[in-house]
Amino acid sequence: MKRRLSLMLAVLLPCIAIAQQPPLRLLVGFPAGGSNDVIARHLAQGMSDQLQRNVIVENKPGAGGQLAAVALRSAAADGNTLFLSNSHALAMIPLTVRQPGYDPQRDFVPVGLVAISNDVLAVNPKLLGDVRNLKGLIDWANAHPGKGSVGVPAPASDPYFGVQILARDFGGDVTPIPYRGDGPVVQDVVAGQIPAGIGSIGAMMQYEREGRVRVIAVSGPRRLPSIPHVPTYVEQGLAGYGVSGFVAVLAPAGLPTDLVRRYNRAVTRVVESPAFAAKVSELGVLPPPVRPMRLARASRRRRRPSPRWWSARDTRARDPARHSRPSHRSSPWQAPRPRGIATMTVLIAGGGIAGLSLALTCQQIGVSFKVFETVRRIRPLGVGINLQPSAVRELMDLGLGHLLDDIGVRTRDYGMYTKHGLHIWTEPRGLQAGYRWPQYSVHRGRLHMMLYEELLRRAGPDCVECGWAATGFADEGGKAVLHLRNAEGADRIERGDILVGADGIHSAIRRQIAPDEGEPVWGGAVLWRGTSRAIPYKTGASMVMIGHSGLRFVAYPISAPDPRTGLATINWIANLNYEPGQPWNKEDWNREARLEDFLPRFTDMRFDWLDVPALIAAADTVYEYPMVDRDPLGHWTVGRTSLMGDAAHAAYPVGSNGAGSAIIDARELGRAFLEHGLTPEALSAYEARMRPATAQVILTNRVAGPDSILDLVEERCGGRFDRIEDVVPQEELARHSVQYKAIAGYSVQATNERPPTIEPGVRIR
Numbered sequence: 207m208k209r210r211l212s213l214m215l216a217v218l219l220p221c222i223a224i225a226q227q228p229p230l231r232l233l234v235g236f237p238a239g240g241s242n243d244v245i246a247r248h249l250a251q252g253m254s255d256q257l258q259r260n261v262i263v264e265n266k267p268g269a270g271g272q273l274a275a276v277a278l279r280s281a282a283a284d285g286n287t288l289f290l291s292n293s294h295a296l297a298m299i300p301l302t303v304r305q306p307g308y309d310p311q312r313d314f315v316p317v318g319l320v321a322i323s324n325d326v327l328a329v330n331p332k333l334l335g336d337v338r339n340l341k342g343l344i345d346w347a348n349a350h351p352g353k354g355s356v357g358v359p360a361p362a363s364d365p366y367f368g369v370q371i372l373a374r375d376f377g378g379d380v381t382p383i384p385y386r387g388d389g390p391v392v393q394d395v396v397a398g399q400i401p402a403g404i405g406s407i408g409a410m411m412q413y414e415r416e417g418r419v420r421v422i423a424v425s426g427p428r429r430l431p432s433i434p435h436v437p438t439y440v441e442q443g444l445a446g447y448g449v450s451g452f453v454a455v456l457a458p459a460g461l462p463t464d465l466v467r468r469y470n471r472a473v474t475r476v477v478e479s480p481a482f483a484a485k486v487s488e489l490g491v492l493p494p495p496v497r498p499m500r501l502a503r504a505s506r507r508r509r510r511p512s513p514r515w516w517s518a519r520d521t522r523a524r525d526p527a528r529h530s531r532p533s534h535r536s537s538p539w540q541a542p543r544p545r546g547i548a549t550m551t552v553l554i555a556g557g558g559i560a561g562l563s564l565a566l567t568c569q570q571i572g573v574s575f576k577v578f579e580t581v582r583r584i585r586p587l588g589v590g591i592n593l594q595p596s597a598v599r600e601l602m603d604l605g606l607g608h609l610l611d612d613i614g615v616r617t618r619d620y621g622m623y624t625k626h627g628l629h630i631w632t633e634p635r636g637l638q639a640g641y642r643w644p645q646y647s648v649h650r651g652r653l654h655m656m657l658y659e660e661l662l663r664r665a666g667p668d669c670v671e672c673g674w675a676a677t678g679f680a681d682e683g684g685k686a687v688l689h690l691r692n693a694e695g696a697d698r699i700e701r702g703d704i705l706v707g708a709d710g711i712h713s714a715i716r717r718q719i720a721p722d723e724g725e726p727v728w729g730g731a732v733l734w735r736g737t738s739r740a741i742p743y744k745t746g747a748s749m750v751m752i753g754h755s756g757l758r759f760v761a762y763p764i765s766a767p768d769p770r771t772g773l774a775t776i777n778w779i780a781n782l783n784y785e786p787g788q789p790w791n792k793e794d795w796n797r798e799a800r801l802e803d804f805l806p807r808f809t810d811m812r813f814d815w816l817d818v819p820a821l822i823a824a825a826d827t828v829y830e831y832p833m834v835d836r837d838p839l840g841h842w843t844v845g846r847t848s849l850m851g852d853a854a855h856a857a858y859p860v861g862s863n864g865a866g867s868a869i870i871d872a873r874e875l876g877r878a879f880l881e882h883g884l885t886p887e888a889l890s891a892y893e894a895r896m897r898p899a900t901a902q903v904i905l906t907n908r909v910a911g912p913d914s915i916l917d918l919v920e921e922r923c924g925g926r927f928d929r930i931e932d933v934v935p936q937e938e939l940a941r942h943s944v945q946y947k948a949i950a951g952y953s954v955q956a957t958n959e960r961p962p963t964i965e966p967g968v969r970i971r
């Protein structure tokens with residue numbers, strides 16, 4: 207009995223110890239599933255056993271690990287938080303970002319080195335044929351000008367500089383394209399979205415075995431035993447890229463030495479264990495544990511890169527001595543400068559969907575830019591919106607395609623129903639309709655944050671300045687001048703070559719261009735918008751419009767169903783009409799509403815496939831928005847200033863194209879900059895392409911948006927029929943749908959056959 211008791215205690219005591227302590231957080235700067243995350247999860251499991259304490263991995267992806275490093279700096283030195291950093295966050299970000307938000311020497315204490323990591327350069331054999339080495343890649347890139355994009359896991363990372371050295375030393379027309387971690391790079395190389403990319407060994411080798419990529423170079427000073435057939439960059443003549451990265455555990459400065467030692471012992475035991483080595487060897491990393499002080503020395507060494515490294519940062523530099531220390535006057539990653547010409551800047555007023563899409567486009571084509579946003583902090587606001595394939599295509603060309611499935615749902619079809627739930631018309635959407643790109647239904651806030659985080663990651667944290675509202679503009683001495691004011695009433699001006707007003711429906715820039723215009727036009731409709739968790743209906747990715755314009759309900763899912771509950775997030779919009787003459791609340795996307803103002807009108811909409819009142823009642827928050835638009839303007843451009851997005855062409859949100867046309871504006875502006883430079887001619891060319899078409903959409907959405915069929919059916923039969931063909935012939939339904947798509951610029955054929963707005967890899971000269 208005594209023996210049984212002591213056995214039980216032996217089993218239970220560690221559990222009690224684990225339960226008593228708070229979990230130890232191990233921060234990781236990348237999304238789940240990447241190589242850092244996988245290492246962290248194996249390490250956390252081993253450390254839990256060693257420390258007899260729960261160790262949980264907390265992913266804080268963003269800006270190449272910078273956000274996680276900043277989180278560690280803010281954490282208390284109480285032994286409850288550690289950070290699994292890679293060399294990029296520990297050594298490169300502090301060297302290349304003006305205000306990284308942490309100083310590794312001052313703010314962190316090293317706990318233990320976990321792994322030495324190398325990466326590999328792989329090409330897509332379908333695109334590049336027989337290319338088998340760096341020279342072959344360079345020859346191919348030079349024979350295909352503007353197409354030599356090489357995906358890299360982060361801006362200003364070792365691979366980013368490696369590609370720059372490749373371009374400079376081999377005279378190759380190759381450009382590093384920064385991604386959000388190596389997972390998406392690998393996916394895009396495999397899918398043939400880009401010809402080449404640099405990623406982790408584990409991920410790339412898996413696809414090499416399947417013949418879908420060919421690995422042509424490995425980083426580090428010597429070949430790796432696990433991939434002996436792959437030559438190093440150095441062997442192939444690229445003397446400046448002989449580095450390996452490392453992965454290490456850090457703690458906040460001030461952690462008591464006995465805890466540092468304890469954690470170091472735990473880390474060392476885990477990484478020395480054959481089990482850990484077996485698990486991480488698939489990733490191609492080598493585990494060399496060292497004691498804390500040796501790690502500190504290693505990270506100090508990495509803070510002093512060779513002059514050669516610095517010269518790779520800026521291809522203008524021929525004198526390495528000038529770059530022995532980083533210049534901090536401005537973030538060099540804001541937009542790589544074109545060779546041999548002075549920096550030209552696009553000022554962007556407004557950091558919404560339009561402004562951030564333009565900023566990402568500028569970054570992609572090598573145009574320097576700065577965004578000024580009135581709110582103090584960008585937050586994920588709004589509810590659902592739709593992105594038509596024509597806009598999705600542009601996001602994919604911006605290298606964002608791999609992020610869209612994380613934030614939304616690929617819409618499959620679009621159906622119209624009477625207020626009694628009778629079926630009028632369904633048409634396929636996105637890939638199902640024959641487009642080469644999907645349509646997405648997404649949460650506006652998640653799309654906005656995705657653009658924002660990706661922009662900061664690619665261009666550095668200084669490229670968006672929040673808390674400054676545009677108040678007006680001028681043209682002075684061949685420059686665009688932007689007037690700004692902050693919440694405290696302080697004024698300042700910024701000068702650039704071009705100014706774009708992307709400041710939404712209440713644009714201050716537009717107000718100066720059209721001073722007599724007044725407030726947006728309200729036609730009498732009010733929208734109540736919300737999201738609810740519910741069982742998806744129809745195909746699970748169906749957008750439905752029910753009723754008619756005086757009593758309309760729209761719904762579409764914006765998330766996949768939770769596998770545990772079966773519930774998805776369904777976006778919905780309830781729409782009632784009032785006398786346009788009566789006063790209504792000024793439009794504000796964030797105004798919260800009361801259910802009793804509109805729910806009673808929708809209580810009859812209970813169908814066997816959708817219970818509308820239940821869906822409305824399940825929403826956490828409901829927003830109210832008077833449906834407004836603005837009359838088309840006669841011109842958008844004054845000298846060096848123009849408009850885009852809602853500032854240029856706010857239309858009724860009935861055609862699923864508000865955000866999409868803002869994205870297309872951004873790409874057309876980018877195209878115009880490439881064709882005409884940062885000149886007034888570029889703005890005129892952009893306006894000539896976009897203004898007439900968007901004006902037509904504004905006018906069409908007022909009277910004959912895609913849902914005007916609902917009104918026709920309501921008018922003809924009050925929403926009741928035996929056969930829809932007796933009310934509206936199928937040909938009429940089909941014709942209407944095709945016509946609207948043609949007006950809105952997203953017909954299947956036009957979208958599929960149009961060449962890219964901006965050819966991949968093209969940069970301003």
Ligand SMILES: Cc1cc2nc3c(=O)[nH]c(=O)nc-3n(C[C@H](O)[C@H](O)[C@H](O)COP(=O)(O)OP(=O)(O)OC[C@H]3O[C@@H](n4cnc5c(N)ncnc54)[C@H](O)[C@@H]3O)c2cc1C
Pocket residue numbers: 555556557558559560561578579580581587588589590591650674675676677708709710711712713714735795796850851852853859864865866868
């Ligand atoms: C908070 C919010 C929520 C929204 N929710 C929805 C929704 O649920 N459904 C829907 O269909 N559409 C919604 N929209 C509108 C939708 O985003 C736009 O119609 C479309 O995406 C076009 O984008 P845009 O960038 O032109 O405008 P917006 O996305 O409106 O962005 C304009 C940006 O400019 C900023 N800004 C405004 N004035 C100034 C100034 N003077 N100086 C500097 N910056 C300024 C704003 O803060 C905003 O970030 C919302 C817009 C906002 C701002």
